Amino acid sequence: MPAIASRQVPSRPFSLTPTRHHLMETSGFTDEQLTVREAIFKLCAPFTDDYWLEHDQTETYPHELHAALAKDGWLGIALPEELGGSGLGISEATMMLQTIAESGAGLAGAQSIHANVYATQPVAKFATKDQRGRFLRKIISGEWRTCFGVTEPNTGLETLKLTTAALKDPSGDGYRVSGQKIWISSAQVATKMVLLARTTPLEEVKKPSEGLSMFYIDFDLSQPGLEAKKIRKMGGRAVDANQVFFDNYHIPQDSLIGQEGQGFKIILHGMNAERSLLAGEALGLGYAALGKATAYAKERVVFGRPIGQNQAIQHPLASAYMHLEAAKLATYHAARLYDRSNPNRPDYDATITQHAVGVACNSAKYLAAEAAFTACERSVMSMGGMGYAAEYHVERYLRECFVPRIAPVSREMIMNFVGEKVLGLPRSY
Numbered sequence: 001m002p003a004i005a006s007r008q009v010p011s012r013p014f015s016l017t018p019t020r021h022h023l024m025e026t027s028g029f030t031d032e033q034l035t036v037r038e039a040i041f042k043l044c045a046p047f048t049d050d051y052w053l054e055h056d057q058t059e060t061y062p063h064e065l066h067a068a069l070a071k072d073g074w075l076g077i078a079l080p081e082e083l084g085g086s087g088l089g090i091s092e093a094t095m096m097l098q099t100i101a102e103s104g105a106g107l108a109g110a111q112s113i114h115a116n117v118y119a120t121q122p123v124a125k126f127a128t129k130d131q132r133g134r135f136l137r138k139i140i141s142g143e144w145r146t147c148f149g150v151t152e153p154n155t156g157l158e159t160l161k162l163t164t165a166a167l168k169d170p171s172g173d174g175y176r177v178s179g180q181k182i183w184i185s186s187a188q189v190a191t192k193m194v195l196l197a198r199t200t201p202l203e204e205v206k207k208p209s210e211g212l213s214m215f216y217i218d219f220d221l222s223q224p225g226l227e228a229k230k231i232r233k234m235g236g237r238a239v240d241a242n243q244v245f246f247d248n249y250h251i252p253q254d255s256l257i258g259q260e261g262q263g264f265k266i267i268l269h270g271m272n273a274e275r276s277l278l279a280g281e282a283l284g285l286g287y288a289a290l291g292k293a294t295a296y297a298k299e300r301v302v303f304g305r306p307i308g309q310n311q312a313i314q315h316p317l318a319s320a321y322m323h324l325e326a327a328k329l330a331t332y333h334a335a336r337l338y339d340r341s342n343p344n345r346p347d348y349d350a351t352i353t354q355h356a357v358g359v360a361c362n363s364a365k366y367l368a369a370e371a372a373f374t375a376c377e378r379s380v381m382s383m384g385g386m387g388y389a390a391e392y393h394v395e396r397y398l399r400e401c402f403v404p405r406i407a408p409v410s411r412e413m414i415m416n417f418v419g420e421k422v423l424g425l426p427r428s429y
């Protein structure tokens with residue numbers, strides 16, 4: 001378990017020794033967040049740029065990073081202490097994911113553990129005590145890994161229309177799942193899946209958000225009726241993404257989390273957490289790119305002076321930095337609202353509505369993803385030809401930074417949400 005778990009956090013341990021080699025301004029963060037940041041940088045240090053380059057190019061899973069994080073207890077950062085977790089919040093988990101990405105691991109490194117942190121949130125909140133104990137301890141210890149199964153090929157962002165069905169097994173024992181999922185990260189290495197499936201047909205429910213159920217299932221590719229096929233993709237190649245096929249796949253009754261038919265509401269609890277984590281991951285990628293580009297711009301001499309002395313190089317990087325810093329504020333504001341809206345926390349604030357949490361998490365994800373894209377694109381361009389060389393790493397970051405722009409919800413759908421639900425404009429779709 002990480003030192004943070006026991007809350008042995010010295011007061012302001014970093015005020016005298018600021019980390020100068022990382023670009024993000026860390027004033028205003030809590031001691032716990034700064035402790036997480038310092039410890040994760042240390043843990044990630046052996047995973048060098050060359051490690052991530054090699055794993056990207058050979059499409060090899062970073063098992064060693066997952067194992068190192070599990071060994072020190074980090075996978076349970078936002079899970080309850082009685083299960084072996086640290087009992088911290090999404091504010092600290094976001095810092096952890098950001099720092100992993102920022103260490104040079106990029107989105108691939110962060111994504112290798114990402115679902116274990118956010119997809120377990122609704123399990124921790126809505127499962128029975130017995131289910132929680134059995135399901136979450138092994139995730140925290142690293143013995144099991146989880147993937148998240150929501151997106152479907154024929155329905156995409158229209159989640160409420162998803163067609164994967166979990167029907168009661170005629171024998172009376174559990175359910176049979178049939179249907180297809182797509183883009184499921186880590187399905188090749190996962191032992192569990194958070195699955196959203198229809199238990200009542202769309203035509204038979206009053207509202208489309210009803211009749212969906214959330215399951216925490218064994219994801220056992222050796223069993224009949226389950227198959228995963230890797231998708232070739234642009235970036236984050238160290239971590240697999242998959243098409244998943246269910247054909248009458250049996251799951252026991254015990255895999256149902258919460259009430260049947262209430263799965264959409266339950267899974268939303270994990271989705272806001274995911275937006276916050278992904279915002280952090282985008283920030284980490286952006287700062288990492290900017291770190292490489294500024295170092296290069298100081299050293300690379302053309303026309304008798306470092307390229308960074310030219311304002312055409314310096315200004316785009318400076319403005320990218322400011323955009324990252326602004327997105328950082330939005331991200332940690334959203335994470336704080338998420339945490340403080342939890343009635344089980346001592347700092348619970350009953351005035352924070354779930355609507356406010358949703359707006360903040362969506363906005364943060366949007367802003368951080370765009371800031372990361374700006375930082376990565378400008379970093380590549382400011383490094384000239386070397387920006388395009390795999391050995392200089394920023395091309396990999398640029399390929400990876402499209403993911404937070406697309407997933408788990410696209411830029412356009414966030415605009416639709418803010419336009420309608422915040423500005424009160426007519427629904428556009």
Ligand SMILES: Cc1cc2nc3c(=O)[nH]c(=O)nc-3n(C[C@H](O)[C@H](O)[C@H](O)COP(=O)(O)OP(=O)(O)OC[C@H]3O[C@@H](n4cnc5c(N)ncnc54)[C@H](O)[C@@H]3O)c2cc1C
Pocket residue numbers: 147148149150151152155156157158182183184185186233236241403406407408409410411412413416428429
């Ligand atoms: C690398 C990667 C990993 C992923 N991992 C997972 C995972 O582990 N689990 C999981 O469940 N999913 C995962 N996803 C899926 C991801 O969440 C979806 O790709 C994302 O939600 C977008 O859905 P879609 O690709 O079906 O896009 P579509 O729904 O087909 O949309 C395509 C485009 O049309 C736009 N569009 C659609 N409707 C509207 C509208 N009304 N107004 C304006 N624009 C609109 C969208 O914004 C988007 O740009 C992953 C995706 C990627 C790329």
